Amino acid sequence: MPYTFNTPDDQREMLESIGVSSIEELFAQIPEDLQLDRPLDLPPAMGELELTQHMSRLASRNDSTQDKVCFLGGGSYDHFVPAVVDSLASRGEFYTSYTPYQPEVSQGNLQAMFEYQTLICELTGMDVSNASLYDGGSALAEAVIMSMSATKRTKKVVVLGTVHPEYRSILETYFIALGTEVVTLPITEGTVDLAEVEEAVDDETACLVVQSPNFFGCLEDVQQLSEIAHQHKSLLVMSYDPISLGLLKRPGDLGADIAVAEGQSLGTPMSYGGPYLGIMSCKSSFMRRMPGRIVGETVDRRGKQCWVLTLQTREQHIRREKATSNICTNQGLFALRASIYLACMGPEGMQDVGKLCAQKSHYAMKEITSLDRFELVYDRPFFKEFVIRDKQNQVAELLAESSDSGFFAGVPLGTWFEDMQDCLLVTVTEKRTRQEIDALVKTFALSNTPAATIHA
Amino acid sequence: MRNTQSTQLLSELSHAGRKAVRLPACDVPEVSLEQLLPKSVLAEQPPQLPELAEPDIVRHYTNLSTLNMSVDTHFYPLGSCTMKYNPKRNERLASLPGMIDLHPYQPEDSLQGMLQLLFELQGFLAEISGLPAVSLQPAAGAHGELTALMAAAAYYKSIGEERTVVLTPDSAHGTNPASAHMAGFKTITVKSSEDGSVNMDDFKSKLNEQVAVFMITNPSTLGLFDGQMKEIADLVHSHGGLIYLDGANMNAVLGVTRPGDFGADMMHFNPHKTFSGPHGGGGPGAGPICVTEKLGEFLPSPVVVKDGDTYRLDNDRPHSIGRVRSFFGNVGVLVRAYCYIISHGPDGLRSVSENAVLNANYLASKVKHFLPIPKGDRCMHEFVASAAKLKAERGITAMDIAKRLLDYGYHSPTVYFPMTVPEAIMVEPTETESKATLDAFVETLFRITEEPADLLHDAPHTTPISRPNEVQAARKPCLRSPMCGS
Numbered sequence: 004m005p006y007t008f009n010t011p012d013d014q015r016e017m018l019e020s021i022g023v024s025s026i027e028e029l030f031a032q033i034p035e036d037l038q039l040d041r042p043l044d045l046p047p048a049m050g051e052l053e054l055t056q057h058m059s060r061l062a063s064r065n066d067s068t069q070d071k072v073c074f075l076g077g078g079s080y081d082h083f084v085p086a087v088v089d090s091l092a093s094r095g096e097f098y099t100s101y102t103p104y105q106p107e108v109s110q111g112n113l114q115a116m117f118e119y120q121t122l123i124c125e126l127t128g129m130d131v132s133n134a135s136l137y138d139g140g141s142a143l144a145e146a147v148i149m150s151m152s153a154t155k156r157t158k159k160v161v162v163l164g165t166v167h168p169e170y171r172s173i174l175e176t177y178f179i180a181l182g183t184e185v186v187t188l189p190i191t192e193g194t195v196d197l198a199e200v201e202e203a204v205d206d207e208t209a210c211l212v213v214q215s216p217n218f219f220g221c222l223e224d225v226q227q228l229s230e231i232a233h234q235h236k237s238l239l240v241m242s243y244d245p246i247s248l249g250l251l252k253r254p255g256d257l258g259a260d261i262a263v264a265e266g267q268s269l270g271t272p273m274s275y276g277g278p279y280l281g282i283m284s285c286k287s288s289f290m291r292r293m294p295g296r297i298v299g300e301t302v303d304r305r306g307k308q309c310w311v312l313t314l315q316t317r318e319q320h321i322r323r324e325k326a327t328s329n330i331c332t333n334q335g336l337f338a339l340r341a342s343i344y345l346a347c348m349g350p351e352g353m354q355d356v357g358k359l360c361a362q363k364s365h366y367a368m369k370e371i372t373s374l375d376r377f378e379l380v381y382d383r384p385f386f387k388e389f390v391i392r393d394k395q396n397q398v399a400e401l402l403a404e405s406s407d408s409g410f411f412a413g414v415p416l417g418t419w420f421e422d423m424q425d426c427l428l429v430t431v432t433e434k435r436t437r438q439e440i441d442a443l444v445k446t447f448a449l450s451n452t453p454a455a456t457i458h459a
Numbered sequence: 460m461r462n463t464q465s466t467q468l469l470s471e472l473s474h475a476g477r478k479a480v481r482l483p484a485c486d487v488p489e490v491s492l493e494q495l496l497p498k499s500v501l502a503e504q505p506p507q508l509p510e511l512a513e514p515d516i517v518r519h520y521t522n523l524s525t526l527n528m529s530v531d532t533h534f535y536p537l538g539s540c541t542m543k544y545n546p547k548r549n550e551r552l553a554s555l556p557g558m559i560d561l562h563p564y565q566p567e568d569s570l571q572g573m574l575q576l577l578f579e580l581q582g583f584l585a586e587i588s589g590l591p592a593v594s595l596q597p598a599a600g601a602h603g604e605l606t607a608l609m610a611a612a613a614y615y616k617s618i619g620e621e622r623t624v625v626l627t628p629d630s631a632h633g634t635n636p637a638s639a640h641m642a643g644f645k646t647i648t649v650k651s652s653e654d655g656s657v658n659m660d661d662f663k664s665k666l667n668e669q670v671a672v673f674m675i676t677n678p679s680t681l682g683l684f685d686g687q688m689k690e691i692a693d694l695v696h697s698h699g700g701l702i703y704l705d706g707a708n709m710n711a712v713l714g715v716t717r718p719g720d721f722g723a724d725m726m727h728f729n730p731h732k733t734f735s736g737p738h739g740g741g742g743p744g745a746g747p748i749c750v751t752e753k754l755g756e757f758l759p760s761p762v763v764v765k766d767g768d769t770y771r772l773d774n775d776r777p778h779s780i781g782r783v784r785s786f787f788g789n790v791g792v793l794v795r796a797y798c799y800i801i802s803h804g805p806d807g808l809r810s811v812s813e814n815a816v817l818n819a820n821y822l823a824s825k826v827k828h829f830l831p832i833p834k835g836d837r838c839m840h841e842f843v844a845s846a847a848k849l850k851a852e853r854g855i856t857a858m859d860i861a862k863r864l865l866d867y868g869y870h871s872p873t874v875y876f877p878m879t880v881p882e883a884i885m886v887e888p889t890e891t892e893s894k895a896t897l898d899a900f901v902e903t904l905f906r907i908t909e910e911p912a913d914l915l916h917d918a919p920h921t922t923p924i925s926r927p928n929e930v931q932a933a934r935k936p937c938l939r940s941p942m943c944g945s
Contacts, residue, residue, distance in 0.1 A: 048804030064556025064572030095531030276786025278743030336739030
């Protein structure tokens with residue numbers, strides 16, 4: 004076996020020391036009728052070379068974003084990752100260690116997490132951050148749980164229909180079964196009518212859930228929304244795109260009480276959807292209601308500055324059913340990657356990425372909508388992604404042809420919205436060049452031929 | 460080699476004007492920002508992140524890494540966490556561009572290799588667990604527990620039953636009652652007997668038609684297989700309840716016994732434990748769940764299905780509880796688990812458990828001579844020793860021993876868990892350690908029990924820091940710089 008040491012001689016010696024004659028005897032606690040009387044029905048073992056060949060074959064059946072130019076977004080993004088991030092995060096001392104239960108031999112991870120919390124607070128303009136959660140979607144659900152406990156209101160939450168549909172689906176899974184009313188406000192022109200928000204939020208509402216830039220790329224009027232929430236002593240939970248904060252106002256500046264994000268864009272590969280990074284930061288008054296690990300500074304017995312996991316009385320291993328959440332781990336490795344990424348970018352780098360996203364996405368939007376076949380669906384301020392309508396209503400064909408020409412051209416919104424079968428979400432990150440954008444536009448232009456309509 | 464000069468914070472290293480990244484100039488016709496976005500949404504200045512040069516960053520994090528113990532560098536017998544070796548090949552293979560540079564919304568015809576892998580993994584986990592329906596979506600073990608309990612709630616709703624109670628043994632992981640609470644259940648604790656098994660009298664007294672699920676960890680957190688398992692399952696089932704199996708300890712029983720065969724209706728795997736996904740300093744993990752046929756329709760959507768030669772995501776599952784996570788789940792962790800399972804094959808997986816159990820019993824047979832192992836002579840993949848006697852006689856606690864081990868270059872076992880054993884020291888050696896390592900560990904552990912109490916109270920002595928003041932950290936929380944001290 005590839006990773007075990009015990010030779011038959013070792014095993015014999017060890018069995019002798021234990022006082023049994025065979026390994027089978029060690030399993031005697033398991034009643035015989037419960038033991039499996041056959042080998043598992045699994046493929047035979049492969050050595051490293053065979054496995055490499057097998058995995059390479061599987062990988063070759065996928066088109067990666069190195070094979071095709073990626074204009075996909077909707078919560079997972081093709082941003083540039085500096086080599087430093089991979090190089091440092093792949094050090095075994097980081098990735099083969101575990102939750103820092105023994106702070107004396109985990110100062111590396113603990114200091115890195117403390118720095119992560121510091122960076123996230125600076126990035127978001129919030130007071131405190133935890134050491135990360137699973138992903139942006141479940142982080143949003145955790146933020147709603149926090150709001151309920153902070154406001155002592157469990158009957159109702161109000162969610163903008165412009166929040167990522169998968170995040171909304173998570174909220175429904177988490178809360179509807181518990182009897183909480185999840186009020187989802189309809190989408191009007193890429194946002195939600197403020198009058199409807201005003202009507203929906205009342206004194207029973209635990210929180211108002213907002214995403215900005217929202218799922219369609221449009222910016223919401225977060226300040227207004229937070230005022231509406233606060234008039235009813237509800238909390239404003241804001242989901243944001245961390246990459247946008249090199250350019251845009253921060254959740255803390257807009258009145259958010261709890262800010263959560265999908266942190267994938269900060270140095271984590273897209274990896275078909277995970278593992279990612281749930282970022283959560285909040286106002287200090289909610290500190291003790293936060294889920295997950297939190298690192299704090301203290302001193303050791305000699306007075307030396309050091310870091311430990313802290314406020315653990317919130318957590319499941321101590322409070323059990325009374326804990327703030329069942330969460331046990333964080334996403335340490337991706338929090339580390341995000342920290343290294345932010346350290347690499349610095350203030351100027353984050354600003355530059357933001358500017359490039361904004362410039363290039365607007366250029367792409369202009370070029371695509373200059374074709375007669377397409378129009379911009381929501382004429383509202385956007386950051387790096389936007390929705391176009393295919394007036395020929397042939398999104399599937401368009402995407403298939405674009406794919407043949409080497410592009411992942413966009414996310415078809417009909418997947419989630421019955422009335423958006425003719426719409427496409429197009430995302431442009433700093434990685435896309437003018438040449439790639441122009442080539443996509445050309446593909447779109449050429450696909451507008453009779454040949455394309457034959458499939459319809 | 461550890462660099463003792465390097466403990467500054469990133470913020471202290473920052474030097475105005477330094478840069479590690481230079482992005483390309485804008486190659487599309489530039490428009491002034493104010494034309495693109497209203498001034499009201501633009502920040503007045505970018506976030507005040509540290510300004511560093513690339514070598515600053517590399518030295519900082521490299522030096523930080525040397526302050527950690529890890530599986531790559533140390534024996535890490537942390538009970539319940541299965542800190543086994545993390546194969547390098549899995550890292551390389553999971554990082555192939557065709558595996559890692561995949562967007563979750565790519566068209567399915569561009570993902571046939573990935574979907575095949577995930578489909579096959581669903582099948583592997585079904586076979587290993589003996590439970591046919593699988594969801595790979597949950598992001599961690601605790602997330603899997605929550606998901607399965609939500610599925611159980613949906614199941615009861617579908618048959619028109621209202622059940623409000625989840626039973627958990629007193630030795631259960633804290634996540635069990637916490638997950639039950641989040642899923643809307645009330646938890647009732649079932650006592651353990653002296654030998655760590657479920658106390659049948661107590662269990663029977665608490666079992667009734669209100670019980671939705673009995674969450675049980677078997678092998679238990681004491682490292683023992685509860686031989687009453689079948690009887691427990693039969694009783695729960697006869698009252699219309701379900702058994703949830705916390706799969707934290709699956710490393711003991713791969714190919715030996717299957718939860719589905721010993722009465723479990725639902726379970727989660729911890730691929731970061733059992734199938735060697737690196738723990739990443741506290742994540743990522745993953746928490747795929749396996750359930751019986753009748754519960755399958757309630758699992759989260761999507762799942763991967765195969766139509767002819769084509770793999771696709773099935774979202775058309777009307778009874779599904781919905782989503783618990785965005786996209787497909789912690790795929791990177793699942794890819795490593797897939798590689799691990801295929802590297803071993805059926806015999807290899809069984810041999811993993813055999814050697815894990817052999818190593819644990821061997822270690823226990825040596826340790827029990829100087830640290831009592833109160834519950835059971837035999838163990839599965841881990842055992843729980845107690846320092847209660849040492850504490851009574853010499854004032855030496857489990858914590859003292861744990862801390863002193865660090866001085867000798869061993870990561871500590873889990874201490875003070877499970878709570879049913881006083882001064883608990885929970886040791887899980889895993890199969891990827893040699894007899895020589897185990898012998899040296901035992902020798903050190905014995906030497907520590909002979910050392911002067913004062914020396915142990917002050918331990919560790921040689922680590923980068925001594926024992927931190929955790930009370931201060933919690934009383935005056937300082938969770939970021941530079942607000943500390945203010």
